[in-house]
Amino acid sequence: MSNSRSTTKQLHVAMFPWFAFGHITPYLHLSNKLSERGHRVSFLLPKGAQPKVQHLILYPNLITFYPLLVPTLHTLPPAANTTSDIPPPLLGHLLLAFDQTQPQVQSILTSLNPDFIFFNFSPWMPDLAHQLGSKAICYTIVTPAAPALKVPTKDKPEDMTVQDFMQLPPGYPPSCVRMKYKDYEIAQLKVYAKPHGTEMSLYVRITYGLIRSDALAFRTYNEFEGPYCDYLRQHYAKPVLLTGPVLPEAPATKLDEKWTNWLCNFKRGTVVYCAFGSQNKLQKDQFQELLLGFELCGQPFLVALSSPDGCATVEEAFPDGFEERVKGRGWVYGGWVPQTLILEHPSIGCSVTHCGYGSMWESLLSDCQIVCVPFLGDQTVGARLMVEQLKVAVEVEREDDGWISKESISKAIISVMDEDSEISGLVKYNHAKLKEELTTKGMQERYLDTFIQNLQGLMD
Structure with missing residues (x-):
């Protein structure tokens, strides 16, 4: 342990993320980084989720x-613990169960008496933290450009309407978001703004967490998203602390032979890799259209997607004749894949991503060209940050209703894979320049050290 790390007082941090692996996992990555520096972490999570993330813990002596x-509700499937266990329409019911864990959470935290409680999606946590004498840190795992875009422009967050969300708030940094919303994006905003079973919309839930916390924290660099962090700091009049992206170290193990044996059949930088995360379950017709788009682009491809709705396997959903036509150059895989190691393989030349924040960072820190296919609101904001402001990627064009045609997915891939195209050269140059800045030696470590010093300052 270096001197800079050992001189700080040991902190005790409690973590209480939303019950989704896309939230639990980044909280665990930060927990590992804090424990690496000698700080103690108490991690609250659904019992059913623990076995699935136990292997991620690197410091079991400091992370508990x-x-x-999770309360049993008649509206939820038996043993529903996380968003992975429910279809999207039941999100509100899981939020209700999440809130009903409050007595358990209060009992545990009262006995622990931590210095800090990191949370999201639980607007009641700041009051509980303050009762215990702890500081409440709203740790948001999406791009800060998203909550900055939705800062309340009315006295109460619950008074905000969908129409309000469609306007840029006063003073918002140079826009990376198109002001002309398509139908499917307006539909997303309506879901975001309506109550979810608990008589509280997702927007109000998140915003009250931001308002009532002692500090906001984001997993980014100032060099990447500084204007949005400054905007939030000014609007909420409280500290905004940055951890850096806090991606896990690349595994010491090598890529399994089943992947390398297949990828080594192709020239350097020619394979298109696609993954949309575990939460994005496509309808069968859209799934088939995407596969036809990969076939149409003419490049070798490795696609890792969950089986679509109503299908037990990905193979069951293949278009007629697809498997035979792409044999040898296309692989569609329905299970978990070691994404970080795959993106590092020299044959991979393009990453087609849903722009979940972790996947977005992994793509940015790779040497691949980037094609964005966002599905949810924060993913859309992240995609447009990369496409329109930073110009390091292209976004697949959708129809007004959200449909992605095989032609549009193929066109986007070809536009960045054709070395002679103007857009390919532009995004490659900008991406390489940004990556060089973001991978400056020791940068992530300096951010974490400063982050911990800032936490110490909140205790003074």
Whole structure:
């Protein structure tokens, strides 16, 4: 342990993320980085989720899990613990169960008495933290450009309407978001703004967490998203602390032979890799259209997608004749893939990503060309940050209703893979320049050290 790390007082941090692996996992990555520096972490999560993330813990002597029993609701499937266990329409019911863990959470935290409680999606946490004498840190795992875009422009967050969300708030940094919303994006905003079973919309839930916390924290660099962090700091009049992207170290293990044996059949930088995360489950017709788009682009491809709605396997959903036509150059895989190691393989030349924040960072820190296919609101904001402001990627064009045609996915891939195209050269140059800045030696470590010093300052 270096001197800069050992001189700080040991902190005790409690983590209480939303019950989704896309939230639990980044909280665990930060927990590992804090424990690496000698700080203690108490991690509250659903009991059913613990076995699935236990292997991520690098410092079991300093990180302790506190499993929560998720209340049984008749509207939820038996043993539903996370968003992975439910279809999207039941999100509100899981939020209700999430809120009903409050007595368990209060009992555990009262006995622990941590210095800090990191949370999201629980607007009641700041009051509980303050009762215990702890500081409440709203740790947001999406791009800060998203909450900055939705800062309340009315006295109360619950008074905000969908029409309000469609206008840029006063003073918002140079826009990376198109002001002309398509139908499917307006539909997303309506879901975001309506109550979810708990008589509280997702927007109000998130915004009250930002308002009531002692500080906001984001997993980014100032060099990447500084204007949005400054905007939030000014609007909420409180500290905005940055951890850096806090991606896990690349595994010491090598890429499994089943992947390398297949990827080594192709020339350097020619394979298109696609993954949309575990939460994005496509309808069968859209799934088939995407596969036909990969076939149409003419490049070798490795696609890792969940089986679509109503299908037990990805193979069951293949278009007629697809498997035979792409044999040898296309592989569609329905299970978990070691994404970080795959993106590092020299044969991979393009990453087609849903722009989940972790995947977005992994793509940015790779040497691949980037094609964005966002599905949710924060992913759309992240995609347009990369496409329109930073110009390091292209976005697949959708129809007004959100449909992605095989022609549009193929066109986007070809536009960045054709070395002679103007857009390919532009995004490659900008991406390489940004990557060089973001991978400056020791940068992530300096951010973490400063982050911890700032936490110490909140205790003074």
